[in-house]
Amino acid sequence: MRIRARHYATGRLVDIVCEKGVIRSVADASRDRPDHEAGWVSPAFFDLQINGCDGHSFNSEKLTREQIHHVVQVCRKHGIGGFLPTLVTTSQRALVHGMTTLRQACANDPEIAYAIAGIHLEGPYISPEDGPRGAHPLAHVRPADWDEFQELQEAAGGRIRLVTLAPEVPGALHLIERLVQAGVTVALGHTAASPGQIRDAVVAGARLSTHLGNGSHALLPRHENYFLEQLASDKLWASLICDGQHLPAGLVSIIERVKTPARLILTCDAGPLAGCPPGRYRMWDQDFDVVAVGPSTECKIVVAASGFLAGSWAFTDLCVGNFIEFTHCTLAQAVDMASAQPRSLLGLPPRSMETGHPADLLLFDWQPGGAFVVKETIQSSMS
């Protein structure tokens, strides 16, 4: 298979020849006819946070293998070759069902196993306060519990690689230490912690701020608060939702300058209603609205009662395009934030566009100031 496009980092027009799922060569474009062609080529995206889409939720007590397969395929249309299915605060029974279904799906479907490099548990050990809790149901927020986590990790077959929690929750600091010892990456999020509690969590081993700037009170003390403390910590990476709804452009720009591109990750945090047409939907005993925004076809998802955002309607491709527009960073920096950097944070092997690496590639069109348009996601199993 011969792919012809501009290299996302160098801008050179290259031919990438793939064979049996592996990149065999990357060289200046030849005269041979390519099998696939696009404006640009990069490694496929890897997203730390996908809750579902098209009405399918990884949190559902009725989650099926077919639904997981559907989400994998939709993600691929948006350039996402790999991701962490994300289960959020709910009953232990529903979480066990989700973890078990994901484990079985990975065991029986190679396509699913390839896309799902791990699972993200976001909650239930989070702040009960309105604002920080976001759309997570209060009834299922609870103190940190290692035994309970172990039950989930067992159901998942050891696939939980990322846990987002609030460090001020009883037992959380101890849980962070045990998770880190067990090789699980710990993120802070949906938190109302004091600056001191944020610092303690970093000492205990927390490494990421999940969707920094969201899952927060509307108003904060001006100098000492959990947002500024996380922003100031050089040991914390940050993930950002750049769907154009969760964070204003100016704030994204500030976070990019403080954290630097090397410590940023772009996530779409696609909600179960991502991609659904505008309307009212019922999920987890709550009403949600999908609301059209602006003149485009884009939407946002909100909790009907509170108006709080409930994950993103959009996917990673839109977020990458927005991030470049908001910060004026390079194409390569933004793509790395949505592909190489999340893998690196989790300690997963890199997927570079180099000879010998798996052929997990994204073909897309893009121009400065224009939209990011996915043409095709090529996976090593296909090439």
Ligand SMILES: [Zn+2]
């Ligand atoms: Zn969240």
